[in-house]
Amino acid sequence: MSGAVRLTRFRECEAALRNRDLRQALYDAGKVVMEGVLLALHGDEHAKRREVEVRVFRRNFFRYYEKEVFPATLAETIAPYVESGEADLIAMGYRLTVNLTADFAGIDRPERSGEETDRLITLTKKLSEGATMVHSTRDPAELNAEVAQALAELDRDFLAASIARRRALLEAAGTGDDDADLPRDVLTVILRAEDELELDDAQRLREIGFYLQAGAHSTANSVVHAVDEILGWAGDDPARWDRLDDPIFVQQCVHESLRLHPASPEAWRRSLCPVAVREDESVPADTRVELDLFQANRDREVFGDDADSFNPDREVPSGVMRSALAFGIGVHSCLGRELDGGVLARAGSDPARVQYGIVPLIVIELLRLGVRKRPDRPPEPDESTIRPNYKSYPVTFTRVSR
Numbered sequence: 001m002s003g004a005v006r007l008t009r010f011r012e013c014e015a016a017l018r019n020r021d022l023r024q025a026l027y028d029a030g031k032v033v034m035e036g037v038l039l040a041l042h043g044d045e046h047a048k049r050r051e052v053e054v055r056v057f058r059r060n061f062f063r064y065y066e067k068e069v070f071p072a073t074l075a076e077t078i079a080p081y082v083e084s085g086e087a088d089l090i091a092m093g094y095r096l097t098v099n100l101t102a103d104f105a106g107i108d109r110p111e112r113s114g115e116e117t118d119r120l121i122t123l124t125k126k127l128s129e130g131a132t133m134v135h136s137t138r139d140p141a142e143l144n145a146e147v148a149q150a151l152a153e154l155d156r157d158f159l160a161a162s163i164a165r166r167r168a169l170l171e172a173a174g175t176g177d178d179d180a181d182l183p184r185d186v187l188t189v190i191l192r193a194e195d196e197l198e199l200d201d202a203q204r205l206r207e208i209g210f211y212l213q214a215g216a217h218s219t220a221n222s223v224v225h226a227v228d229e230i231l232g233w234a235g236d237d238p239a240r241w242d243r244l245d246d247p248i249f250v251q252q253c254v255h256e257s258l259r260l261h262p263a264s265p266e267a268w269r270r271s272l273c274p275v276a277v278r279e280d281e282s283v284p285a286d287t288r289v290e291l292d293l294f295q296a297n298r299d300r301e302v303f304g305d306d307a308d309s310f311n312p313d314r315e316v317p318s319g320v321m322r323s324a325l326a327f328g329i330g331v332h333s334c335l336g337r338e339l340d341g342g343v344l345a346r347a348g349s350d351p352a353r354v355q356y357g358i359v360p361l362i363v364i365e366l367l368r369l370g371v372r373k374r375p376d377r378p379p380e381p382d383e384s385t386i387r388p389n390y391k392s393y394p395v396t397f398t399r400v401s402r
């Protein structure tokens with residue numbers, strides 16, 4: 001292997017993410033859960049798997065999910081916290097998003113009980129810790145053993161029954177094209193495409209484990225960062241608080257926060273051949289190319305002199321997303337982007353017709369409830385990782401009548 005190079009400029013990172021001579025390399029350390037999963041694949045193998053799994057991630061389905069399925073999950077999950085008048089946003093975020101990713105991954109929760117959700121959250125957090133092992137501050141051997149155990153428990157307690165139910169449904173549906181009665185999730189599409197994909201049991205387990213954790217971790221953290229930025233921005237300014245009554249403006253705030261706090265602060269790639277990474281610099285084959293997405297998303301040349309600050313009114317150049325590279329770009333671009341971020345609405349759009357995205361929807365609801373930081377219990381950083389995430393973020397709800 002020949003050394004490493006680090007890219008910090010927006011345009012360099014954008015080009016590297018689009019360069020097919022660079023393969024995924026961030027998840028080599030976390031292979032106990034990430035080996036052979038969609039995000040870790042390259043070339044034809046990746047294209048083939050993505051072509052199958054993308055069938056779940058269509059815009060019309062996101063709209064249906066956000067308008068018909070998620071409101072009930074949101075109301076049900078948030079109710080006990082509203083009742084008590086306080087919450088830890090990290091715990092609440094996981095509780096909300098694990099249901100979301102379990103729906104998309106294809107993990108059934110037959111009991112629909114709090115204990116069952118708690119169990120799934122514990123497993124999901126462990127898988128997440130495993131996937132991001134490259135940034136962990138813990139002993140790798142110990143963590144590997146815990147993650148392997150979590151995978152085994154996911155298999156035994158959730159996946160086996162979820163597979164059996166889908167196999168029966170697929171058999172009943174026969175070979176017809178009418179899949180209206182089939183679950184709309186990754187597990188169903190990979191079981192249906194079994195002959196095409198040829199995943200063995202262990203690989204299928206990792207794929208589902210990957211989906212479960214990828215969406216949950218990033219969604220929960222993005223909610224907390226957005227709330228933190230919005231509360232800081234609004235401060236004591238009544239005019240700013242008034243603007244936050246507009247859900248379309250809140251969606252814009254969330255995208256600005258995603259830019260500042262990409263779920264993965266960096267992406268790593270490895271060169272398959274000599275590759276030009278900057279205008280005047282090439283790297284030889286087998287070089288690690290580190291993409292500093294945190295810095296790239298704050299590149300002053302692209303986002304202006306106030307690139308480091310939260311400015312929801314920021315103008316971005318044409319062709320650049322408000323969330324910058326937070327959802328990635330190129331072949332590995334996030335399949336959950338429109339699910340979580342929605343479709344950015346123009347000012348003046350009909351609020352009832354906007355596809356907000358799950359993160360904005362959660363933030364809109366938290367603001368409606370009058371979310372505020374607890375002055376007596378400041379947020380705590382997560383010290384098990386070098387990623388700038390919170391371990392806890394205690395809040396109160398100031399607009400609930402109890």
Ligand code: HEM
Nearest residue numbers: 038039104215218219222263326327328332334335336340
């Ligand atoms: C705010 C929330 C989210 C953020 C910031 C985010 C971010 C990202 C990023 C940066 C990548 C690309 C990584 C790379 O290029 O190395 C990615 C890939 C991916 N994301 Fe997300 N994600 C989010 C939510 C979700 C959700 C909810 C799901 C699924 C339900 C999801 C599914 C995926 C999948 C399947 C990939 C891999 C795509 C591929 O390799 O072809 N993400 N995500």
